[in-house]
Amino acid sequence: MSFFSLLPEGCITDIISFTSPRDSCRASAISPTFKSAAESDIVWEKFLPSDYQEIISRSVSPVVHSTKKELYFLLCNSPILLDESKLSFTLNKWSGKKCYMLRARELSIAWKDGPQYWKWTSLPESRFFEVAELRAVCWLAVGGKMQTQMLSPKTTYAAYLVFKPAENSRGLEVPAKASVRFVVESQDGAKDSNDAVHLKLATDRPEHLRRLGRRAARQPNGRLRQKRGDEWIELGQFFNDHGDDGEVEMQLKEIQQLNWKTGLIVEGIELRPKE
Structure with a gap:
């Protein structure tokens, strides 16, 4: 804990981005610095599928979000309809699959x-x-x-x-x-x-x-x-x-x-x- 407290927030962000959504949520409880790093767009961009922008562009209704973490859990909890409602899309909450x-x-x-x-x-x-x-x-x-x-x-x-x-x-x-x-x-x-x-x-x-x-x-x-x-x-x-x-x-x-x-x-x- 004392070692990590000496790291710049950017380094902590990079480390957390190589973990998982579950680990990121847990890291938020460690300290204010960890919370800021764990909730950054850099981290949650890594957890989203690489083609997420193309996917949500096909949604029949706007996908409104202010942060990448908010978008991630929106896609986990609320299926979006794609391609004139021919199919729906969600993410697995703990894997991002x-x-x-x-x-x-x-x-x-x-x-x-x-x-x-x-x-x-x-x-x-x-x-x-x-x-x-x-x-x-x-x-x-x-x-x-x-x-x-x-x-x-x-x-x-x-x-x-x-x-x-x-x-x-x-x-x-x-x-x-x-x-x-x-x-x-x-x-x-x-x-x-x-x-x-x-x-x-x-x-x-x-x-x-x-x-x-x-x-x-x-x-x-x-x-x-x-x-x-x-x-x-x-x-x-x-x-x-x-x-x-x-x-x-x-x-x-x-x-x-x-x-x-x-x-x-x-x-x-x-x-x-x-x-």
């Missing part, structure tokens, strides 16, 4: 333009203007693609289907198959996982879910469905090395049993770093 979510309109959904199969409606808690609600299909197929160069390099990502079962949903108890893969395979390409996932259980009664609260609902022989304000299920993981693997493709399919399914509300597919 990029997170994206594709809206339902940008997904490839079998028969999504058939009003007898899907309808487009609004959901108050959704970040997007509209979501896709399943009327009735026997062939359920939902997928999306994203350029790996948009994501943070040297990062393991997980892809999640963000959804909500409607009160009148049925037929969703049948396990679906999920996969994540690079469209252009490389040496380190992710494998098609083809894992079973469960959108709904026979035990998904309202009183059952209230008892579970925020905990994951236990799924038999497949991946967990999890809850926050919305619900999500992991489709798979992949390692984004240099962002030069072309597109990553995420899919959810139930095309084997062909039972009729109704009441699935799809918000989108989210890509976020695996913590």
Whole structure:
């Protein structure tokens, strides 16, 4: 402590800029000098993605901030909509890694333009203007693609289907198959996982879910469905090395049993770093 107190504030700023957002926040409590250094724009510019200016220039609404630290936490806590609201962008709070979510309109959904199969409606808690609600299909197929160069390099990502079962949903108890893969395979390409996932259980009664609260609902022989304000299920993981693997493709399919399914509300597919 006595050694660091002798350093000029500029040196302390340089040191903190090589740490992490979490460490910077902790350093603010050491002394007034550390607080000034830890909250400087120089430090928080390092924590923001290198292309953050290009990203926020695509926002559908102004991104108002007075400091780089304020901008950082704004992007962590308030998703911004990009490219005419086609997708949303946030940052992981403690790593600064990029997170994206594709809206339902940008997904490839079998028969999504058939009003007898899907309808487009609004959901108050959704970040997007509209979501896709399943009327009735026997062939359920939902997928999306994203350029790996948009994501943070040297990062393991997980892809999640963000959804909500409607009160009148049925037929969703049948396990679906999920996969994540690079469209252009490389040496380190992710494998098609083809894992079973469960959108709904026979035990998904309202009183059952209230008892579970925020905990994951236990799924038999497949991946967990999890809850926050919305619900999500992991489709798979992949390692984004240099962002030069072309597109990553995420899919959810139930095309084997062909039972009729109704009441699935799809918000989108989210890509976020695996913590």
